[in-house]
Amino acid sequence: MGLRVVLAADQAGVGYKDAIAERLRQHPRVDEVIDVGVGDVSDASAYPHLAVAGAELIAEGRADRGIFVCGTGMGVAIAANKVSGIRASTAHDSYSVERLVMSNDAQVLCLGQRVIGLDLALRLASEFLDHEFDPDSPSAEKVAVICEYERDH
Numbered sequence: 288m289g290l291r292v293v294l295a296a297d298q299a300g301v302g303y304k305d306a307i308a309e310r311l312r313q314h315p316r317v318d319e320v321i322d323v324g325v326g327d328v329s330d331a332s333a334y335p336h337l338a339v340a341g342a343e344l345i346a347e348g349r350a351d352r353g354i355f356v357c358g359t360g361m362g363v364a365i366a367a368n369k370v371s372g373i374r375a376s377t378a379h380d381s382y383s384v385e386r387l388v389m390s391n392d393a394q395v396l397c398l399g400q401r402v403i404g405l406d407l408a409l410r411l412a413s414e415f416l417d418h419e420f421d422p423d424s425p426s427a428e429k430v431a432v433i434c435e436y437e438r439d440h
């Protein structure tokens with residue numbers, strides 16, 4: 288089965304979100320693109336509303352991965368990580384995007400529209416979906432420590 292990818296952005300990230308949506312509809316691993324907004328640059332909703340809405344879809348099992356965009360990529364990451372079970376981070380280079388999945392089993396990649404160019408953002412969004420976490424890797428027990436802390440607190 289292919290991936291269900293949820294996209295979210297505030298008005299500082301909506302341009303890249305829409306470009307990523309278009310690109311991901313052609314991605315061989317993507318079955319569905321779910322856009323939780325904002326719909327256009329006139330919508331001034333604060334980034335935590337969009338990031339939490341997107342993260343909740345993943346936590347509820349209604350999406351597999353998320354790509355969230357704001358000015359820096361940092362606010363959406365901080366907000367998404369408040370949703371239980373979600374691992375999200377900003378990553379602006381290929382190696383970090385690879386490790387975000389392979390080391391951290393993150394479901395959400397966060398990007399900053401005011402920080403990187405569109406071509407790089409499109410490439411990183413696509414690469415993020417090409418990686419698959421190996422639950423038998425040595426990284427799995429490290430991620431489990433995060434999950435256990437979350438479960439026990």
Ligand SMILES: O=C(CO)[C@H](O)COP(=O)(O)O
Binds near residue numbers: 300357359361362
């Ligand atoms: O980048 C953002 C949050 O990290 C957001 O797009 C803009 O936030 P602001 O600098 O607080 O307006």
